Amino acid sequence: MNVDARHAILFEPVVIGPKTLPNRFYQVPHASGFGSVMPRTQAAFRAIKAEGGWGGVCVEYAPIAADADETPAVGADIWDEADARALGLTAEAIHAHGALAGLELYHGGATSANGSSRAARVAPTQRASERRWASLAKEMTADDIARLQRDWVRAARHAADNGFDIVYVYGAHGYLMTQFWSTVLNLRTDGYGGSLANRGRFWLETLEAVRAEIGGECAVATRIPLHGDSGVPGAETLPGIEIDDMLKLISMADDLVDLWDVTVGSWPEDSGTSRYYPEGNQRRWTRRVREATAKPLVAVGRYTNPDLMAQVITSGEADLIGSARQAIADPFLPRKIAEGRLDEIRECTGSNVCILREETFNHVGCVQNATAGEEFRRGWHPETFTPAAGAERPVLIVGAGPAGMECAVVLAKRGFGAVHLVEAEPEIGGRLRWTRRLPTLGDWGRVTDWRAVQLAKLPGVEVITGRRLCAADVLDYGAELVVIATGSSWRGDGVQPGHAEPMPGADPSLPHVLTPEQVCAGKRPPGRRVVVYDADGYYVGPGVAELLTADGYEVSVVTTFAVLSPVSDETLEGDMLRAHLHRAGVRVTHATTITGIAPGPGGDGGPWSAVGHDRNGDPWSAGCDGVVLVTQQASNDGLYLELAGDPAALAAAGIGAVYRIGDAVAPRMLSEAVFDGHRLAREIDSPAPATPLPYRRERPGLG
């Protein structure tokens, strides 16, 4: 290693109890969707981070008992020895790369799902959870308290016996420990409620018991929540624990803890997206923990900048750079810093698609790193690429959007020496060219930026912009392999989910009817009152609404959904997004379907009416000066279909195969377009590259 002096501090070891972390890069516990039921998938997913240089690598939350069951989400259950042995594969795989392995022993208390176990939920005080319907929990008895503490100790023993170096007593993020700490959620009158010492007792006793069991072998860690910015909606995970009390609790427990792992605010703040939180947003809060402890401290903050990371460590405010999302986006970040390859760091966009995958009960995914979660399943490595058979063939990729860019990078890394990436527009980026210009969405542009840098560095790739190819151009191009990545467009005809017919009056050649792309390209409706009709449910409708509001329009969003932008709830942005738009003066009409745009004043005047029906099917209309249709997308698949439909012409042109990737196949999330481009390049030399190869699944034996 030849570390730049300004980053050298990041590579200094840290002693945590009986163990030593080799450097300051610490992958905090975060969900993967693999748990202990996919042990080899889990092991490969975590091992890649150790290989990439993270000195500490943790598994996700590990429920210690059946009444902390997270089904249908996949937790790393450690209910018995067989579970622990399965998780031990991960510890072993992490050790193989010289890192320490952490396991986050966990109980959710009142928020546990218990979908498989069907056990009663437990909590300090009987209460309803905001998170789950009908989830009233049992008020824990003294027996319950003793039982869970025994479970924690048993699980800790199993963790130690199976190779884990760092063992958490975890209940932050609104889980059981938080529930005990809270003056709102803990109304007990026994020794576990009332005073701060009493509210901390369950946690302190558990720490003590776990330390007594495994403290000589493992580092004992705990995760603590601090109240963040009180202005953030959705802060229900942290009611009734003020920061000063939390600092007192830290002092009380400091002798029992080898590693403090700090979370801030509710989850939407702690895992704040780039739309609403800057890098290092948590610093002003995590600094305060230093007031209470001199022990090693992990701080998260969606850190992607090595200089800022070094500054955080140098300042002493934290000892370890904690990361979940950046470690997913680039498992090799530490090695790239160590080797000065800063321009190769795939920076997290902060779009939280990883969390959306988790919230929808799927395994991890990433918009920047298509290999995340695919290490065992598909044998993909983020930095290593097997040479492709037939790499001597010249390749033409049409369209330099996310899928096309990714495909070009991977093909070049697999040894293709003549990859032409041809883009019709004056710059690469595809959909992102305009998406990244919507208010708050700038960091999504990192998807383009990283690929732009790699494309420039890879000698096998030539990027050509401003050249729109028709089928004849493609046939004449001289390529043997053609990949069509022409993306998708927003429809202007008003076709929408549940309505396959075009909408009367929906014609974006008229001044008062607009597509999102037209708005982003500068088209504006006459007048000042605009209806943005959102049948899509994610970022485009709100983004366009915010753009037009900033331009002085009076914007009313009409959405088919019962809440505005329900997809944003899966990325933890929903509450912020809605508060943001409300403050900006955007009016919202919910659960309403627009079925036509007609002349004549609607409900509240205006030259045009958006007409439709409300949630009861009753007629609805609104007067306006213009309508933006965020209704449905359509693949730009004409070029592909024309080429694929003429095999004779392809043969005559010497083109062996034409494939398509990304939104040109089917409009999907950005992460899936990148994945699709990556997938094709990884499998370009398979027998039938258009069809994904089977991936490995872990299945029970039939014994």
Next chain:
Amino acid sequence: MNVDARHAILFEPVVIGPKTLPNRFYQVPHASGFGSVMPRTQAAFRAIKAEGGWGGVCVEYAPIAADADETPAVGADIWDEADARALGLTAEAIHAHGALAGLELYHGGATSANGSSRAARVAPTQRASERRWASLAKEMTADDIARLQRDWVRAARHAADNGFDIVYVYGAHGYLMTQFWSTVLNLRTDGYGGSLANRGRFWLETLEAVRAEIGGECAVATRIPLHGDSGVPGAETLPGIEIDDMLKLISMADDLVDLWDVTVGSWPEDSGTSRYYPEGNQRRWTRRVREATAKPLVAVGRYTNPDLMAQVITSGEADLIGSARQAIADPFLPRKIAEGRLDEIRECTGSNVCILREETFNHVGCVQNATAGEEFRRGWHPETFTPAAGAERPVLIVGAGPAGMECAVVLAKRGFGAVHLVEAEPEIGGRLRWTRRLPTLGDWGRVTDWRAVQLAKLPGVEVITGRRLCAADVLDYGAELVVIATGSSWRGDGVQPGHAEPMPGADPSLPHVLTPEQVCAGKRPPGRRVVVYDADGYYVGPGVAELLTADGYEVSVVTTFAVLSPVSDETLEGDMLRAHLHRAGVRVTHATTITGIAPGPGGDGGPWSAVGHDRNGDPWSAGCDGVVLVTQQASNDGLYLELAGDPAALAAAGIGAVYRIGDAVAPRMLSEAVFDGHRLAREIDSPAPATPLPYRRERPGLG
């Protein structure tokens, strides 16, 4: 067997292609949550139905390819031979009881989730699904069509090789076949779109190819959808296929099919709940299929009445009684009919908790049959009970609600000879005493009725009503084992999710403030304008609203949720429930939180104001004459805590143990209360009965 003559027809065999079903009881394919990843759990779950007398038993939908992946739902994937071998365990287990095993080969097309595979969705025409956000599908190419047909044939071969007798070509319920049939969803201009024959071609070709592969060995079945009652909202699964066209398609395919399995309407109609659909609701539609085919026909209809079943077969309108929900509620229904034990049939309540479990990605559950899904996991058999150790101890169960009744039945079946079930109210049933009297909820009373009959028949149980026991009474009772099942009550203090503090003005001793129980007991507010405040989200708020509306009140429901009764969407009732209330004139205010009840006119006059805030946090109020608080429940746990808190008194009274079950532990769904009572009785002789024993989980090998 000594079958009553009027039911004898139900026990006649039916030839289906090369196989013979032994009788007319046919468990149609339905989800279990076990798929092919929990093969032994699946096998045990289906085998119990074969043991109970169902002549045909099918596994749930079996995705034939990775682009039909249903993750995070669990489908019976049959992507390769290893999957097929896993499913073969189920065929073998079904055969052991003399029944035929069916496998429903399936592709979801545009509705596939593909959460694990991350494959692009496919469909006849690119379109958005109403079911999934951002789920635009790829328009299938000729290659895609051929590929999926090959996959179907391969999967059929695997099914036949692994013991299945009945192989489906399945795409009803809005899945791929339906998408091809539809004039709305299929806009193709090639040989697979346009005319009816063209729209049917994909299905017909697939049937033909599957039949060519395995027709000599297996019966070929298909499931077909008929348009049901067009007045039902949520019918999106069946756009563009009129019944006459469907009958023509049946005629076209009749030579290729050995067994027709008929579904009616959209899923909420086909699996209609007892709240909105009577038993046999589908008859008028399924009868029409007889016009098109003389082949064996399966008809579903939530049949629970053996006389009606016999009538359906006798009439010739169908050949087989198809069942999903009733076969879950009572796997032994056929044997009970055969043996004339009609009073032992556990009738399905039609509450669709089985579907709620599936919709929330959990394994099957049932309000009537606590053993459903627990056959392998916990080793429970619905009809066989191991004798308990210590069964000579006299048992006192306090509270004859769902948990208490179930516990008493199971304890008696396990050999306890002196079980006293003591209820304070004049009749048994607990919560169900008033729930079943809410409009549309009558059939839920079957939970009480079945248990009432069993309790009367079991010599070991004595039911005592109208006797309220205090702690001293319990100590004096003479029991050695005490089980407290005192249920829960609705709070009148306005404590609600997210608000642990009582609500100012919430005092149900006042005339204008009411709990749901008070309303059901006859309390009525003065005046005529009532606000029903629903922070619960299931059936109680709407039920009370409907009750008061029927009494002439002007009812406004204010709910914290963005849709009224979101839980009802999981039971497929949401659309019907909301249309029902809208027609009844109930007004609904969404996403609004009430934080106080204050004197003085609110927004629209009235002596009282419900005050709070809307979804943006802005102040909100409404004038009214009274408020019903459907806010939060609380366990009636005083008796338990008093007893458990005095071990000396228990010892002195000769009471060895006190347990509690059901809502007295934590208020939950009805199914979970029954489960809890059952669980305790099954494990009453375990080392620590209060804590559930570990259950068996199927885990991958670590090879």
